[in-house]
Amino acid sequence: MDTINIKIDNKNFQVPKGATILDAAKSVGINIPTLCYLNLHDLNTINKPAGCRICVVEVKGRKNLVPACATECVAGMEILNQTVRVLNSRKTVLELILSDHPTDCLICTKNGHCDLQSMAMNLGIREIHYKGEQSHYIKDTSPAIIRDMDKCIVCRRCVTMCNDVQTVGALSAINRGFMSVVAPAFEMNLEDSPCTYCGQCVAVCPTAALTEVDHTNKVIRELANPKKTVVVQTAPAVRAALGEEFGYEPGTLVTGKMAAALRDLGFDYVFDTDFAADLTIMEESAELLDRITRHLNGDETVKLPMLTSCCPGWVNFFEQHFPEMKDIPSTARSPQQMFGSIAKTYFADKLGIKREDMVVVSIMPCLAKKYESQREEFATNGNPDVDYSLTTRELARLIKQANIDFDSIEPQDFDHPMGESSGAGVIFGTTGGVIEAAVRTAYEVFTKEKLHKVEFQQLRGMDWIRETTIDFNGTPIRIGIAHGLGNARKLLEEIRDGKSHYHAIEIMACPGGCIGGGGQPFHHGDTNILLARQKALYAADKAKVIRKSHENPAIQKLYREFLGSPMSKKAHELLHTQYFDKSNQVEITKD
Amino acid sequence: MIPMKISETSVAKIEEICREFDNDKGELINVLHKAQNAFGYLPEEVQKVVAQNLNTSLAQVYGVVSFYSFFTMVPKGRYPINICMGTACYVRGAERVLNEFKGLLKIKVGETTKDDKFSLSSLRCVGACGLAPVVLVGEKVYGRVTLDNVQEILDEYKETVPV
Ligand code: SF4
Ligand code: SF4
Ligand code: SF4
Ligand code: FES
Ligand code: FES
Numbered sequence: 001m002d003t004i005n006i007k008i009d010n011k012n013f014q015v016p017k018g019a020t021i022l023d024a025a026k027s028v029g030i031n032i033p034t035l036c037y038l039n040l041h042d043l044n045t046i047n048k049p050a051g052c053r054i055c056v057v058e059v060k061g062r063k064n065l066v067p068a069c070a071t072e073c074v075a076g077m078e079i080l081n082q083t084v085r086v087l088n089s090r091k092t093v094l095e096l097i098l099s100d101h102p103t104d105c106l107i108c109t110k111n112g113h114c115d116l117q118s119m120a121m122n123l124g125i126r127e128i129h130y131k132g133e134q135s136h137y138i139k140d141t142s143p144a145i146i147r148d149m150d151k152c153i154v155c156r157r158c159v160t161m162c163n164d165v166q167t168v169g170a171l172s173a174i175n176r177g178f179m180s181v182v183a184p185a186f187e188m189n190l191e192d193s194p195c196t197y198c199g200q201c202v203a204v205c206p207t208a209a210l211t212e213v214d215h216t217n218k219v220i221r222e223l224a225n226p227k228k229t230v231v232v233q234t235a236p237a238v239r240a241a242l243g244e245e246f247g248y249e250p251g252t253l254v255t256g257k258m259a260a261a262l263r264d265l266g267f268d269y270v271f272d273t274d275f276a277a278d279l280t281i282m283e284e285s286a287e288l289l290d291r292i293t294r295h296l297n298g299d300e301t302v303k304l305p306m307l308t309s310c311c312p313g314w315v316n317f318f319e320q321h322f323p324e325m326k327d328i329p330s331t332a333r334s335p336q337q338m339f340g341s342i343a344k345t346y347f348a349d350k351l352g353i354k355r356e357d358m359v360v361v362s363i364m365p366c367l368a369k370k371y372e373s374q375r376e377e378f379a380t381n382g383n384p385d386v387d388y389s390l391t392t393r394e395l396a397r398l399i400k401q402a403n404i405d406f407d408s409i410e411p412q413d414f415d416h417p418m419g420e421s422s423g424a425g426v427i428f429g430t431t432g433g434v435i436e437a438a439v440r441t442a443y444e445v446f447t448k449e450k451l452h453k454v455e456f457q458q459l460r461g462m463d464w465i466r467e468t469t470i471d472f473n474g475t476p477i478r479i480g481i482a483h484g485l486g487n488a489r490k491l492l493e494e495i496r497d498g499k500s501h502y503h504a505i506e507i508m509a510c511p512g513g514c515i516g517g518g519g520q521p522f523h524h525g526d527t528n529i530l531l532a533r534q535k536a537l538y539a540a541d542k543a544k545v546i547r548k549s550h551e552n553p554a555i556q557k558l559y560r561e562f563l564g565s566p567m568s569k570k571a572h573e574l575l576h577t578q579y580f581d582k583s584n585q586v587e588i589t590k591d
Numbered sequence: 592m593i594p595m596k597i598s599e600t601s602v603a604k605i606e607e608i609c610r611e612f613d614n615d616k617g618e619l620i621n622v623l624h625k626a627q628n629a630f631g632y633l634p635e636e637v638q639k640v641v642a643q644n645l646n647t648s649l650a651q652v653y654g655v656v657s658f659y660s661f662f663t664m665v666p667k668g669r670y671p672i673n674i675c676m677g678t679a680c681y682v683r684g685a686e687r688v689l690n691e692f693k694g695l696l697k698i699k700v701g702e703t704t705k706d707d708k709f710s711l712s713s714l715r716c717v718g719a720c721g722l723a724p725v726v727l728v729g730e731k732v733y734g735r736v737t738l739d740n741v742q743e744i745l746d747e748y749k750e751t752v753p754v
Contacts, residue, residue: 163650163651172651183650586595588602589597589598591598
């Protein structure tokens, strides 16, 4: 690596050539504050509008201060990061931002997690010297996300996520000057825009301008209702991230503590979405094998590759943007919805209660699942299969509100039968995990032979698009993986143009998969956190005795007692779904 | 969802404009300029078709339309009023003249009166600084406009026959 010599605050440093002042400083352990800048290193994503000017530094020989995040170092540069001029300028910039920002931090959802708040704390702001009119916008509440643009500082991080990473294009910076803000076209509501509710904008928003719809109070009310049996399920990725909210190192698995805390909160049955993930694999792999077998037998009507369908953000994406391809994804519902559907039939029957008397709550890393649970097709007589879908962050809030000491709580197990799961179920939470789980089962069913090595390293990792061929005893099965909707788009375009050579493709909307979901504890731009969560899930898999979905005894029993076989009529009714054209096309009229 | 409709000819026109710029989204501003010249304004459906042709999102197109004051989403009035806000006009009271127009017409800059008669916009220097402050109604130029002139100018456009 080429290096150059520079000075920061009169000390000599050797830094990589071509680095920005910000990166150079960081590489030698000097911190420069940033606000609009966001660099998701492991995901090749960068937001660098040089808009906020919090990161200004002095460069000897230059009249004006320069933004460190957008200025490249040159050899011999002398940078000053501590002068009164620099510090005052940063304060002024921040005070100007704050002069058009509400100061209701005490009662704000982001209290304690807001980058603007911590910046004000770090820079020691005690007074805002600039008083002026404040801009006001209507609050926009969608099924999953609330937009409170009074709190927007126009850093454009969300715009970068929505347009560059996700290629959804629901949001854009609009207007200019005092009225500038981020919004969908024509300032329509998010619900009317092509938003997929992936929540990646929420995940990177530094303030409370974008937050999830909070259902914690509704859940508290249900828990207090003695007439209701309240059942909870926890998604795979939650256990690898929840601990962060309580000060644990990223990547700490808190599965047992989480189950214990949920029981303390008053949930009657503490179950695991991993169980439903195993169920998803049973259906999805059966469907894949059915398509492959028909294809090998020369059936030309078969749709290949088959795309996974367990990510509702992704489902929204193809319904909105690629409706012509809606018959390619698997019809298997997501684990969240399979769980709800089985809980309110099979399990409610076992308990001898009516579905109306059961409340199903899910804890998800995800905002799209809030929307998914409200889809009409996932309800019977108006009673939804999943009543409330909370995020990992909302669960942390519930635990804190209930004064549960997460640190000292003793780990407990999930309840039976819907708390039993295989290692295949737990890796659902990371990119590559669903297809690895599917391969473990599909291989054995297809070849009728035992799989000796259940780990497929070639399916793992964090590269945006990965591909590999797995030998099903003489039949090569070609597999693709994409995470982030922009990468999904690339694979979809290949299919549309007839260039795709895969049999199966796994897609997850969020960078990293659910470990990086829009409902997870905020990573504040540190992608090492995602890597740590990913590692934790693979460790959880390894620690399991049963590693394959079809070997989960609770699943085997469910098929024996209730469903019959994968893809049976009953399975279709309860575990599969259909997709709709939700694109908003202009109607072209004759003159 | 906002239901949108557009005629075949309009779509063809937009496609032609976009093709002139090689359907390059980097040329969005120029495409929108031409489209506004062709349609007089940029309604939602025109923006949607532009977005489709340039392979960009509707939100991004709207972002540009809402950023530049010379783009408008409402049809201009039959008598578009343009007030020069260039330096010379500004120092000679163009803003007060503009406010007078706003007050009398009860509309803001970028809007059109309910009867579609007048619309109001501002311009950069129109090159008639000697006449500052300058007001244009359609093609007609009014120089050294005073506050009292504003009502007189509007009165010139009394329509006797309903249009
Ligand atoms: S949730 Fe996803 S699709 Fe919707 S606005 Fe945010 S980033 Fe865009
Ligand atoms: S909504 Fe949040 S992320 Fe988007 S520009 Fe505003 S402050 Fe930044
Ligand atoms: S990747 Fe996971 S968290 Fe993200 S939208 Fe899909 S299901 Fe939700
Ligand atoms: S962080 Fe550098 S300009 Fe905002
Ligand atoms: S400034 Fe108005 S004409 Fe030049």
